[in-house]
Amino acid sequence: MLDRKFIVENSEAVKRNCRDRGVAADVDRFLALEGLRRERQAEVENLNRRANEVSKSIGQAKDATEREARKEEGRQLRERTGQLRAELDALAAEQEAIHRWIPNMSHPDAPRGRDDQANREVGRGKTPLPEFDFEPLDHVELAERLDLIDFAGGARVAGHGFYFLKNEAVLLELALQRYALGLLIGEGFTPMTTPDLASNQILEGTGYIPRGPETQIYSIENQNLSLIATAEITLGGLLAGQTVDAEALPLKLCGVSHCFRTEAGAHGKESRGLFRVHQFTKVEMFAFTLPDDSEAMLEYLRELECRLFxxxxIPYRVVDTATGDLGGPAYRKYDLEAWLPGRGGFGEVTSTSNCTDYQARRLNARFKVKGEKGTRFVHTLNGTAIAISRALIAVLENHQQADGSVAIPEPLRAVVGKDVIEPRK
RNA sequence: GGAGAGGUGGCAGAGUGGUCUAAUGCGCGGGUUUGCUAAACCCGUGAGCCUGUAAAGGGCUCCGCAGGUUCGAAUCCUGUCCUCUCCGCCA
Known part of the structure; x- marks a missing residue:
């Protein structure tokens, strides 16, 4: 969420930003409600003050008659307060609903535009696009020939979008995790495995909406829990309701978790193979920073993603995500899009976002500077280190060879235990 | 899953219906004393929101969370979450 005062004081900029992001939030109604709400709140507080005074005077009443009279006065005050309080709650609820819809502000350099067509390429990886002297296969075909993935089995067991990894693919998953963790630990990140479920309150705090028709989230029946779509949810939730010392920041974490996504409404598009699946494993980077440090941290996370790929x-390009494609919490977002020979195009493999204080305000994650009065909200950032399923596509398709084998990238060889995945006899 | 105990400020811990405006200690900040350090002593020390000032000040809310009873709740009642102990089950 944005700061309420900020919205009031910068309403034109907020409205413009909503337009840039393609979000239809009724900012004018929000502003009107802010005035009404404050008015009501002042009335409620005033009545509360008087009721408190009356209550206090009862203990010191001289006789029973006076006591009863004061009690009656208190009763009436409390009754009136209750009515006003109900009105206040209704106003606050309506305002809150709009408030939640208003997206984060956008970095001035983020490209303005309706969707990913407006994304701006800002860089390329070190590896040139591969030139095959044979017709490259896509990862589904490769996995079939090398017996690496059982999509049919996954569908039988859990439905379309689920899969079994087999043979070297299993080791590749472990190797990719180990590779990412090794680099990140070396950079001072604290490695963590996280719960694969989180309470809905934490989901909402990080900007994910459990339940509802458009939800990306699987919910657990009769429980206030959902399967997480990313470790961003659990890692961000770590500081929910907490206040940390400013000296403890930045906090750099990397979390390994499974990720579950319903992919509601996404059927048909990119639904072949591993690209869009209901479950995958991911190593996620997450950082809590001081407000002044978050922009530099975003560049750092992006740089780490580049180093990993x-x-x-694996050849890739980096794009600066357009306003219309940023989602709710991000202030700025970079995606890495790997070259995928199977489709002859780029496909998103990682994404890193600076959410500034937008998530922190919802999560109520604060920091305190020693000697200063009060607290402020931390900034949160997240970035994919390695999403196994998509990284696997990129590895298989880019490193396929004419004889049908796949060369294993050097950093993964030790864990996989071989240099090349050969076709099975 | 069952039974019991408990959740109070940065920490420890008192408080079982009305000066709780939350004791006390530790910690932390400032000061006095002092060759230096330490000790001792004194003063201060939570957060959010509203209002407001030159600085200030004033008010409301917060004792896990949500409800309820009452003129009044940290305190009584209900629900819920979490922690601990014991039992059962179990990788």
Missing amino acids: DGLA
Whole structure:
């Protein structure tokens, strides 16, 4: 969420930003409600003050008659307060609903535009696009020939969008995790495995909406829990309701978790193979920073993502995400899009966002500077280190060879235990 | 899953219906004393929101969370979450 005062004081900029992001939030109604709400609140507080005074005087009443009279006065005050309080709650609820719809502000350099067509390419990886002297296969075909993935089995067991990894693919999953963790630990990130479920309150705090028709989230029946769509949810939730010392920041975490996504409404598009699946494993980077440090941290997270994919010798481009494609919480977002020979195009493999204080305000995650009065909200950032399913596509398709084998990128060889995945006899 | 105990400020811990405006200690900040350090002593020390000032000040809310009873709740009642102990089950 944005700061209420900020919205009031910068209403034109907020409205413009909503337009840039393609969000139809009724900012004018929000502003009107802010005035009404404050008015009501002042009345409620005033009545509360008087009721408190009356209550206090009862203990010191001289006789029973006076006591009863004061009680009656208190009763009436409390009754009136209750009515006003109900009105206040209704106003606050309506305002809150609009408030939640208003997206984060956008970085001035983020390209303005309705959707990903407006994304701006800002860089390329070190690895040039591959030139095959044979017709490259897509990962589904490759996995079939090398016996690496059982899509039919996954569908039988859990439905379309689920899969079994087999043979070297299993080791590749472990190797990719180990590779990412090794680099990140070296950079001072604290490695963590996280719960694969989180309470709905934490989901909402990080900007994910459990339940509802458009939800990307699987919910657990009769429980206030959902399967997480990313470890961003659990890692961000770590500081929910907490206040940390400013000296403890930045906090750099990397979380390994499974990710579950319903992909509601996404059927048909990119639904072949591993690209859009209901479950995958991911190593996620997450950072809590001081407000002044978040922009530099975003560049750092992007640089780490580049290093990871350069290390795998996978060609990619980096895009600065357009306003209309940023979602709710992000202030600025970079995506890495790997070259995927199977489709002859780029496909998103990682994404890193600076959410400034937008998530922190919902989560109520604060920091305190020693000696200063009060607290402020931290900034949160997240970035994919390695999403296994999509990284697997990129590895298989880019490193396929004429004889049908796949060369394993150097950093993964030790864990996989071989240099090349050969076709099975 | 069952039974019991408990959740109070940065921490420990008192408080079972009305000066709780939350004791006390530790910690932390400032000061006095002092060659330096330490000790001792003194003063201060939560957060959010509203209002408002030159600085200030004033008010409301917060004792896990949500309800309820009452003129009044940290305190009584209900629900819920979490922690601990024991039992059962179990990788």
